[in-house]
Amino acid sequence: MSKTPVIIVHGGAWAIPDSLAEGSVQGVRLASTVGYKVLGAGGSAVDAVEEAVRSMEDNPVFDAGVGSVLNADGEVEMDAVIMDGRDLKSGAVGCVQNIKNPISLARAVMEKTDHTLIVGKGANKFAEEVNAVTLPTNQLVTETARREWEELMKFRTTVTKLFSPRDTVQKESVPVAPGHDTVGAVALDTQGNIAFGTSTGGITAKRPGRIGDSPIIGAGGYADNNIGGVSTTGHGESIAKVCLAKHITHLMEGGMTPQTASETALTFMAKRVQGSGGVVVLNDNGNIGRHFTTERMAWAWVKDNVLHHGLNPGEDFSENVK
Template sequence: MIKTGLTLICIFLMGFLLSSYGQQASPKRYVLAIHGGAGTILKKNMSDSLERAYVAELTKSLREGYRVLQAGGTSVDAVTAAIQIMEDSPLFNAGKGAVFNHKGENEMDASIMDGKTLKAGAVAGVHTIRNPITAAKAVMEQSEHVMMVGAGAEEFADSKGIVLVDPSYFWTKPRWDALQRILQRDKEATALDHDDKQSNRKKYVDEKFGTVGCVALDQQGGLAAGTSTGGMTNKKYGRVGDAPIIGAGNYANDQVAISCTGWGEYYIRTVAAYDVAAMVAYTHVPLAKATQAVIDKIAELGGDGGMIALDKNGEVAMPFNTAGMYRGAITADGAVEVAIYKD
């Protein structure tokens, strides 16, 4: 009897130790991740107060999305809530902080996708929708379409009770000053060409891509991805980047959700977001390897930027090939992680 009792105790202890070891060794399970843009983001150019402001806004966005998930909300609702926080901040190139196009107007794009149903919605070239991500969600849930553009998208948003604002709401001095600097550089470059002088000045490209995005995993196992942007400073002719294009700047299915930020033309050409999902589905490579492979492909073509991705197991990946990317994630137990620079 004593021998049998000792054996049972040993078995119990071994099981407890193995269980404890398994808990300690198991990876973190993430439920939501965000990005706030990638580009030439260097600590030497960032004041302490501005860095704290970015960290605060990223943290606020993560916690708002997490609050929705904790209450049993869907990944779509969590993505929308998290992105709205960043759209309302002048720090990011989306919503309130949208950059100006060549005409001195704020022209915004957004998209969202539900991985459970493969439904998606997007708006492009809008000027008066306070939170473009809410309009994209309305297109997905309250219309038979996927994308609406310009005045038509604004008319639809108004009919669905989406908040519209006067275009002056989006005016911010830092974005306006950025446009003026670029216009001046273009003017100087044109003058040099006209005088037949050799110019070593490279064509100006945004130093920071402030597109915002979110990916989320809800308690029912549903994944969703969303992206919102003001586009590129000084863009012309109604240019639309990857952010509102499903498969390029945004994609979600029942396995993985991806949101991108960067030089949109390259993400469109590589169908970047879907490429990640396809690699995961067809070659079963780890998420980190799939996302890095796509970022490497973009770099080979001459593009730059980054992306965030989250899979059904709670694995997260956030690769980028720029000096920095505003990014963050939150685990199932509510632990917040925020980063800005490469190292």
């Protein structure tokens, strides 16, 4: 029996400043409609999430693809993942550099290799093999991201000078930027297939080689036709510790609605590891869940040609899809 298609996306859960608020909302509205049009034309859930995430990777408002932040060495290292709920096949890349759309490279890993995750130089070598579109670092990084990196690196240098070379604990405890601009999407197609995709440029001034939750199956997301799909965003280390996405699908498998499962899992993460974040969720019947424990999260979803979107707690604006 044919299913009613639905897609839900997020543009990151963090303290989104007013200067980025409108752009973030417009970005998720566009991404959700792009993905929904794919579903409406008979495209698969995998097709829809890839196109929705690509839309956000191409938008410099978000920390994914174009707009990615710089690591401590002043380089861009991006992570992305995609998963097909039909057979649990997945593909991911980590610490990949100079790739315009990491989500598409992740899909190539899923469809053209026997692996689930390829990182670093290996990921870039694979990108050459599949002719992935590349961009120089200066075209991936916005002026805002560069200024943020410069300020944070100044702060780190100043604090480090206060300690002796043996004070490694204090050095490592220097705070990083609070932004968590990971983008993601979950979709259900007319055939009843569910997929998710997540993509990120990581955290400003992160250690080179750092990978958070985003490309890790069960943490950055999960999709299973028999249960539902999840894409997560927020503090990557916390999300990875509690396997947030798999936790939510497990709760739904036990009978919870997507909304209750989302709230329950994020509350657990806050109590267990003192981490904050956000999620967008679908179950196998196309019911949605969305929740965040940060100040804001840009989100949008489309079903029956009606687009819903919001940014602040309690918001839910709706309009017809044009």
